[in-house]
Amino acid sequence: MDNLLLQKLKHWRKTVAQRDGVELFRILPNKVLEDIARLKPICKEDLLAIKGIKEKKFEKYGFDILLITQGCAEGMMLSDKKESTEEKVYTVSAYLDILNRKLSQETAIIQGEVSSISLRNGHAYFAIKDKNDESLLNCFMWASKYEMSGVELAEGMEVIIHGLPEVYKPYGKLSLGTTVIELVGEGALKKAYDALKNKLEAEGLFLEERKKSIPQFPHKIGLITSRDGAVIGDFSANIGKFGYEIIFMDSRVEGAAAIGDLIDAVDYFSDKDIDALVIIRGGGSLESLQAFNNEMLVRRVVGLNVPVICGIGHDKDIPLLSYVADMSVSTPTAVAQVLNKSWEKALDRLEGYEKSIIKQYEAMLKDGWYKLESASSRIRDFYQEIFKRFEFCDQSIRGIVSNFTYILQHNHEKLKRTSLEIDNFYQGIFKKFNECQQTIKNNIISIAHSIRHEKYKIQKIGNLLLAGFGSALVRTKKELYGYEKEINQNNPERQLKLGYSIATLNGKVIRSASQVRLGEILTNKLGDGEIKSEVQEIFNN
Numbered sequence: 001m002d003n004l005l006l007q008k009l010k011h012w013r014k015t016v017a018q019r020d021g022v023e024l025f026r027i028l029p030n031k032v033l034e035d036i037a038r039l040k041p042i043c044k045e046d047l048l049a050i051k052g053i054k055e056k057k058f059e060k061y062g063f064d065i066l067l068i069t070q071g072c073a074e075g076m077m078l079s080d081k082k083e084s085t086e087e088k089v090y091t092v093s094a095y096l097d098i099l100n101r102k103l104s105q106e107t108a109i110i111q112g113e114v115s116s117i118s119l120r121n122g123h124a125y126f127a128i129k130d131k132n133d134e135s136l137l138n139c140f141m142w143a144s145k146y147e148m149s150g151v152e153l154a155e156g157m158e159v160i161i162h163g164l165p166e167v168y169k170p171y172g173k174l175s176l177g178t179t180v181i182e183l184v185g186e187g188a189l190k191k192a193y194d195a196l197k198n199k200l201e202a203e204g205l206f207l208e209e210r211k212k213s214i215p216q217f218p219h220k221i222g223l224i225t226s227r228d229g230a231v232i233g234d235f236s237a238n239i240g241k242f243g244y245e246i247i248f249m250d251s252r253v254e255g256a257a258a259i260g261d262l263i264d265a266v267d268y269f270s271d272k273d274i275d276a277l278v279i280i281r282g283g284g285s286l287e288s289l290q291a292f293n294n295e296m297l298v299r300r301v302v303g304l305n306v307p308v309i310c311g312i313g314h315d316k317d318i319p320l321l322s323y324v325a326d327m328s329v330s331t332p333t334a335v336a337q338v339l340n341k342s343w344e345k346a347l348d349r350l351e352g353y354e355k356s357i358i359k360q361y362e363a364m365l366k367d368g369w370y371k372l373e374s375a376s377s378r379i380r381d382f383y384q385e386i387f388k389r390f391e392f393c394d395q396s397i398r399g400i401v402s403n404f405t406y407i408l409q410h411n412h413e414k415l416k417r418t419s420l421e422i423d424n425f426y427q428g429i430f431k432k433f434n435e436c437q438q439t440i441k442n443n444i445i446s447i448a449h450s451i452r453h454e455k456y457k458i459q460k461i462g463n464l465l466l467a468g469f470g471s472a473l474v475r476t477k478k479e480l481y482g483y484e485k486e487i488n489q490n491n492p493e494r495q496l497k498l499g500y501s502i503a504t505l506n507g508k509v510i511r512s513a514s515q516v517r518l519g520e521i522l523t524n525k526l527g528d529g530e531i532k533s534e535v536q537e538i539f540n541n
Helices: 003-020 030-039 044-048 055-083 092-103 143-149 186-202 231-238 256-269 295-302 320-324 332-410 412-490 492-497
Strands: 108-120 123-129 136-141 158-168 173-183 220-225 245-250 276-281 308-312 327-329 502-505 521-525 530-534
Touching: 003 030, 003 055, 044 055, 055 143, 092 158, 108 136, 123 143, 136 143, 136 158, 143 173, 143 256, 173 186, 173 256, 186 295, 186 320, 220 231, 220 256, 231 276, 231 332, 245 256, 256 276, 256 295, 276 332, 295 320, 308 320, 308 332, 327 332
Parallel strands: 136 173, 220 245, 220 276, 276 308, 308 327
Antiparallel strands: 108 123, 108 158, 123 136, 158 173, 502 521, 521 530
């Protein structure tokens, strides 16, 4: 492994990460850098063969990496030349690799007219020519870059392209690997702007009801703009000191070349925990604001889950990004004011509450002091009155005690006699009570004796009653048996069993022949059932 090359690659990665405001591993992990330092790729094919380098990574960082690896390789070649005086013989492939390394350092911005265009699997193969002498340059653009450009190439269109020349080894054909396409002329830009604006408006992307509201107190803010522009200074100077957490992503904001940076920056914030995303830049012409009229960028912003605030200055036509943003103002200062607004209102309310609380507290203190003074005065008056009454009562009690003492001293003998009389009185009462108690006791004994005697008499009477009731019960049973026998003898059903029957008509017993008519149906009840019969003849006795 070439340690010197590895150190150069790590230094380059650190510079890019600081510029883009991302972690080192998001550029390239250590393992990929070590593989590059070990394999020392010198062309695109070599670099894409390393695990971890895909087409998208190559488009973004490939040329920078090849410049570093080729610089080290050229240093080794010069060293080899000093050691050997023999002329080097190359294969076609090796020579084309050397040629492409040299060409990869020739980044160019070229203006011309599109003379042909062919799209294959989304990749653009086209040619531009010089209007003056018909010079022709073949160009190639990867599908992802072509889609990102937002430009639909057509023959006769005047464009400015950015790219690197490269010889395609299988055909030995030189073409410009294009990374950026810009339309030339205010008219062409305006036509493309109007067409895309109508398309997006027809989809409802400009409707207010689609837009997200800005949180009342935004705290975590994502910021996309150029590190080198003046707008970041304006924004920083006007953003309030409300404890914002601002995550900054540096991005180019000028011309079509800024499209890739802006899309990468928006993608970076797609999964970040932020309250709002701010995109700002200073004023500019339609040409300088091309990146903010790019369809891919506009749709990426529409797809974000967080509200977006745009502060993009403009001369005449409002950038399409401002139309779809959830809130749009014309300057970075205005964006800062939008973010500060709710916090400033809250601060004003807090100051108002503070003044109100102090005012109410002062009023309460004043009222409390008045009530305390009033209560103190009433308490003093109350206790003074109590003390006066206490002194009066004390004097009265002293007089009463003095009089009572005098009475006791002069009535001692009288009280003694009275006490003896009371004692004799209660002795008489106790004696009478004992006599009454004995009398009651004797009466209770007498009553108990009487109760036992009466109980014996009741028991004897009960035995006599039971004996009489038993005799009556026997007599009654005999009488009932006689009645039962007589009833059975006179029971009509018994007569039926002896061969007799009972004739009825409509439930009534027939006692006379005159009760029936010819043709009537009679019911004849027998001992074991009934017979229905029709009257055919009537005989009277």
